[in-house]
Amino acid sequence: MSEMLFPNGWLPYLVGGVLIGLGTAVIYLTTAIPAGASTFLESTLSYASDRPRFQKYRGSRDWRVVFSVAIVLGAAAYAFTLGDGPWTTDVQPWRLAVGGLLVGVGTRLGKGCTSGHGVCGIGSGSRTSLVGVATFVAVAVGTAQLVAALGVSP
Template sequence: MNLPWSAAAGGALIGAAAVLLLATIGRVAGISGITAGSLRAGKGERAWRWAFLAGLTASAGLVLWWQSVPEASPRALLRDALPAWQLMGAGLLVGFGTRLGNGCTSGHGVCGMARASKRSLAAVLVFMACAMLTTFLVRHGGGPT
């Protein structure tokens, strides 16, 4: 079930979560920073990070359950997955890009753009250009579809 309001509702919830996190504890909702900090931050900083990540993971599971999306079942995801070496390579490239860009799409695209950060604008423009190039190459360059 992919209703037109689904994307708007999801965007509103992401925005609300980002505003609440900034307003309540003064932190930016950049997932890569939250994830990295969950492993290396001081003891007092880890609890909210793990709670945020657990809520993020649980909400994805709830949406899949609520919408009963058959193509998103664990069996379908494993059946349609790329080979493990490609998934690991993609993960490493995303991690490298996140470190190189000093943040991820949520940090720059949601929080940084809302704060009118020039660095985030530059990062989002690079993200979008790379996404468009990748889409073009996959669709027209003979890569996996």
């Protein structure tokens, strides 16, 4: 059972969880801002748009952009050094694009993403985040079951 749940062993998941928790704590302790990736990514739009919605991040957008770029560069560094290269899925690119768009819409409707609600919100005891994460998981499980039942493959 352990091999099915943790195909690469449990250590990489433990190390990843500790690093995410440590990073989240450092960001919160130094800025008093919960580390939600969707808000950090949205803050980059303040460079290109004058809309008031995006300008609220103007004072803290520089370090948020560094955080967002570091997420991408960290994943790329892992893929090229310890992983199997940059493309590790059989999913068609158009499906990834549609999925990414739906996730983006969902993060705005849900007022945040799994990093903000799941790591920071639940960690701080937020009931709203607990409901949000339960909804994320329920929809993900339901979607996976539906896709499997329809026989959709990459």
